[in-house]
Amino acid sequence: MEKNGEANNMFRWKENPATLLPYTPPEWAAHLNGSPTVRIKLFQPMTPIHLWKIPGIPEDVELYIKRDDMTGAAMTGNKVRKLEFLLAEAVEMKCNAVITCGAVLSNHCRTTAVAAGILGLEAHLLLRSKMKNPEDIVPRGNVLLNRLVGAQQYLIPNEANLDTEIVPRMQILAKQLSEIRKIKSYLIPVGKPSTIAVQGYLWAWQELLDQGIQERFDDIIVTIATGENAAGLAIGNYLTGSKLKIHAYAVCYDAKTFHSHINSTLDILGLGDTIQSEDIINIIEGYQGDGYGLSTPHEIDFIRKVATTTGILLDPTYTGKAASGLSHDLTYDRSKFKGNRILFIHTGGIFGLYDGRMTNILSETRDDQSQMRVWMDLDEDPLPASPEKSTPNGHQFQPNPITLNHHFNGGINIGLT
Structure with missing residues (x-):
């Protein structure tokens, strides 16, 4: 018989990702x-x-x-290195949301959105854009990940000034989140020391x-x-x-x-x-x-x-x-x-x-050495009759960064050093 709900808890993480x-x-x-x-x-x-x-x-x-x-x-x-400290401050201040800014394809915004999701915080992203219609923004790259983790994205003018146009928007959004939804926000303006x-x-x-x-x-x-x-x-x-x-x-x-x-x-x-x-x-x-x-x-x-x-x-x-x-x-x-x-x-x-x-x-490139070929018939040869003198995929032979390292248990493993 299970004791103290052990069966219900056995798959829970032993540590909270938001632990300070x-x-x-x-x-x-x-x-x-x-x-x-x-x-x-x-x-x-x-x-x-x-x-x-x-x-x-x-x-x-x-x-x-x-x-x-x-x-x-x-x-x-690299962005996640600073977020370890910034979002720690957000958690310490008992914030429920994080507001930041960047370009539409911003790595910083994507990393912040993913990290916020892990920590249980809402992510609100102000994205500089030349486009004014969200339907024109194709969900790919960082934008796709922002959407997948549930970040709220706001298109703002591409040439918006940080101090006079972006930070005021962040403050207005934080105020509305506080007044309407009783949510406390942590602001991360980008580009300021x-x-x-x-x-x-x-x-x-x-x-x-x-x-x-x-x-x-x-x-x-x-x-x-x-x-x-x-x-x-x-x-x-x-x-x-x-x-x-x-x-x-x-x-x-x-x-x-x-x-x-x-x-x-x-x-x-x-x-x-x-x-x-x-x-x-x-x-x-x-x-x-x-x-x-x-x-x-x-x-x-x-x-x-x-x-x-x-x-x-x-x-x-x-x-x-x-x-x-x-x-x-x-x-x-x-x-x-x-x-x-x-x-x-x-x-x-x-x-x-x-x-x-x-x-x-x-x-548009047809001389790429990683072309896709058709090989549906097993009786056909997969390679051209006169292969080029290059190595597969165009690789040059060079010292290999992969080295054999002695493993702690007496064996060996392959690693990058």
């Missing part, structure tokens, strides 16, 4: 202003680092990649230190959009006395704007009198292409080639532009790098591949 966990910042960051005291576990830390041989880079370059696209499934990417949000990549810097980056690399590469990730890496590099050089490839705005954002963050953290953004990070312009969220044929083709030759999926808005720019600079402008041991931080964004751009270009 105590957080102590790394010793080297303990003196910074505004350090949070709690967090919520949302992602898998210690994302792997492995060799990455992308097309076109010089033979003497040792390029590696840190797989922050492996922080989770629907919460893949936040001591809590920057903690995500300050903590990530400690993770990188634990992975031995100071001994293994000369330069760190990251994509910069709002600036929090790049700021966290650059500040961590400075505070720990690391000699690495931090580079951030801009996919929107210009270097002056980003330096202003990072300097504001330094001021809030209490470091503004000690260092300036220009002293701790190299912001690289010139690879925005046709603009934020827009892709050139060259960028799409580069993403396809990287996927074909390395198995790594880049996104068209962020990492695709940054990796393409890095490949060009390693070939034609090596002087900006400290050395030849380079680590690229993959910040995710995989669902950007499902917004239609890649589908269109692959439909």
Whole structure:
């Protein structure tokens, strides 16, 4: 006979995903202003680092990649690192909903919506759009996931100003949710310096230190959009006395704007009198292409080639532009790098591949080596009579990032290190 309802409870999780966990910042960051005291576990830390041989880079370059696209499934990417702290504050304040903003295909909005669903919070997303009819927004990519997890989405003007148009909308929505439904909301404005949000990549810097980056690399590469990730890496590099050089490839705005954002963050953290953004990070312009969220044929083709030759999926808005720019600079402008041991931080964004751009270009491409063939008759040969001299799928033979590791039980397992 079951005791105390054991049969009814046997499939329940033993831990509540909204459990607040105590957080102590790394010793080297303990003196910074505004350090949070709690967090919520949302992602898998210690994302792997492995060799990455992308097309076109010089033979003497040792390029590696840190797989922050492996922080989770629907919460893949860098955004979830800051949400561990932001949404912990929301839970601590006993909020019932979270309100944030971004572009229609925003990774931040998608990650926030999924995380909110896990924590039992409502997600309300203000999405910049040139379209005014929701029926014109095809539910694919991040928009599809937003809908699947039940997020409420509001189309706002594409050129809406954060301070004068977006934040007031967030405040109006929060007020209505409070008055009509008695719901308390937590607001996350994007693009404003936040001591809590920057903690995500300050903590990530400690993770990188634990992975031995100071001994293994000369330069760190990251994509910069709002600036929090790049700021966290650059500040961590400075505070720990690391000699690495931090580079951030801009996919929107210009270097002056980003330096202003990072300097504001330094001021809030209490470091503004000690260092300036220009002293701790190299912001690289010139690879925005046709603009934020827009892709050139060259960028799409580069993403396809990287996927074909390395198995790594880049996104068209962020990492695709940054990796393409890095490949060009390693070939034609090596002087900006400290050395030849380079680590690229993959910040995710995989669902950007499902917004239609890649589908269109692959439909138009007929020389793709991953073509679909018809093989209905078992008696027919599946391969052409004169196969090309390339390896299957166009892969080049190269050192394999997959290594055999000794397992704790005496056997071996395959892993990315």
